[in-house]
Amino acid sequence: MLSSLRKGVIQDLLPTRADDPPASEMKVTPENLTCLLGISSRLFDKTVHTPPLVNADLRPPTLVSVPIRGFRSLQWGTVSDINKTASDFAIQFIADTELAVNRAIVEIHKLILRGLPLQLECVFSGFQREDRRSWIDFHDGINNLRPALRKQVIEVTDPGDSPWMVGGTFMTFLKIAVDLQVWQKLSRSQQELVVGRHKLTGCPLIDDLPQVIDGQVQPQFITGCPFSGTIPANPGERFLDPAKASNRLVVASHIHRANFNRGDDDQSANNRIYRQGYEFLDSVPGSGISLGLNFVSFRKDVSTIRNILSIADWMGSVNFGGVTNPDPIIGEPPPIPLMSILAGGFFAIPPAEDPYPGFSLFQ
Ligand code: HEM
Known part of the structure; x- marks a missing residue:
């Protein structure tokens, strides 16, 4: 069904009567729809699925659920019931x-209403800003895995x-979730030190004692930063990916903690991930609004993140x-409590396969 939808074909609009218009006239614009199937550790859990749906021995060893206690300094938020849901799949x-x-x-x-034996647990929506900034106003996604090494780092x-x-x-x-109340209590300079980049241009800090x-x-x-409001096509590595710093303020920034070693992308000790958040x-x-980042990242194992x-x-x-x-x-800048987790999971993303990704797991 999804493959057809990607070609603009909606199942319920296919002609069923002799005098119906042809299928070609019923097509919608697919809008570059892409679909990614993820499989969580729950699918392999014999205590949840009796009889088992798949061979539990085929669970990738690093595929687990997000810890109930959260991560060391990144905890679950309390505003939502969503984090209590668990799913076998994510699309x-x-x-x-x-x-x-x-x-x-x-x-x-x-399809589910017609009898597909699945249940939709929840839907998370999001969007990318055209200026490629996040809600904390800084550009996000300036430094990511280099295209040439991307496949090598993320592919199993x-x-x-x-x-x-x-x-x-x-x-x-x-x-x-991002707590903008906490964020806005910081001065612009403090925000820049916490992120490690210039707020307006995205240029990195120099590794030197800051002036007081x-x-x-x-x-x-x-100096000589080629960025202005937008990020140019080839700004140069030292602006995208600054070298390892020694000044403690610079080292403590988000970009240096999230990429502490600042070494080659393909060395596993450098914990590089490919981020595609929105x-x-x-x-x-x-109580108003909740806002933040759908953090989405890819890597050939889960332990890196x-x-x-x-x-x-690191973080x-x-x-x-x-x-x-x-x-x-x-x-x-103090280590501010900016982020909390509202929902999340680790998912195995099987390769494209006929008739659907992950087909061989179910054989
Ligand atoms: C709401 C949460 C987050 C926000 C708003 C945020 C924002 C940012 C910003 C503004 C940058 C600098 C731009 C860039 O170099 O791409 C950045 C870089 C980065 N962030 Fe985050 N981030 C968040 C969460 C996370 C988390 C949870 C991780 C990892 C577990 C992470 C990993 C990274 C990495 C790896 C970089 C690139 C560092 C570099 O190589 O220079 N971020 N983030």
Whole structure:
């Protein structure tokens, strides 16, 4: 059904009577719809599925659920019941319009109403801003896995215990609420030190002692930065991916903690992940809005993201970024509690296969 939808064909609009118009006239615009199927550890759980749906021995060893206690400094939020749901599958739809994504969800709902033995647990929506910024106003996605090494870093190549995953990858999805009240209490300079980039241009901090003027730490940025409001096509590596820093303020920033070693993308110790997140804005009846980032990342194993979120020098000792020093100098940004998890999961993403991804797992 989804393959047809990607060609603009809606099942219920196919001609069924002799005098119906031809199928070609009933086509809709697919809006570049893409569909990604993810399989969670729950599918392999014999205590949940009796009799088992798949061979439990085929579960990739690193595929687990998001810890109930959350990660070391990134905890579950309390505003939602959604985090209590667990699913066997996740499907990510991306399209040029909201309609095309919603249509795919409703077409699945219709299949279920017709007897497909599945239940829709929940739907998370989101969108990318045209200026490529997140709700904290900084550009997000400036530094990501280089295209040339991307496949090498995210693609499963070792058949190990899960030959059905060769050619696939693993997705981490974390719906992360951002507390803008906390964020806005920081001065612009503090925000820049916490992120590690210039707020307007996205240029990285230089690895030097910041100046202190009127008791405020003033961040300093790489000169000659080619960025302005938008990110140019080839800005140069030192602007995208600054070298490993030694100044403790710079090292404590989000971009340095999330990529602490700043070494080659393909070395496993460097914990590189391919991020493809996008923003969300939800209505919370009675208390206004909830907003944040649908953090979506890919890697050939799940442990990488867990390393980033648990090793102290990385993001293990802070929620987002900031200096943990018990004796901070004036103006040093504290490790602010900015993020909490509203929903999330780790998913195996099997490779494309006929007639659907993951087919061989079910044989
Ligand atoms: C609401 C949550 C988050 C926000 C608003 C956010 C925002 C940002 C921003 C503004 C940047 C700098 C732009 C860039 O270099 O791409 C960045 C970089 C990055 N973030 Fe986050 N982030 C969030 C959560 C996370 C989480 C949970 C992780 C990992 C577990 C993460 C990993 C990274 C990485 C790896 C980089 C690139 C660092 C580099 O290589 O220079 N972020 N993020």
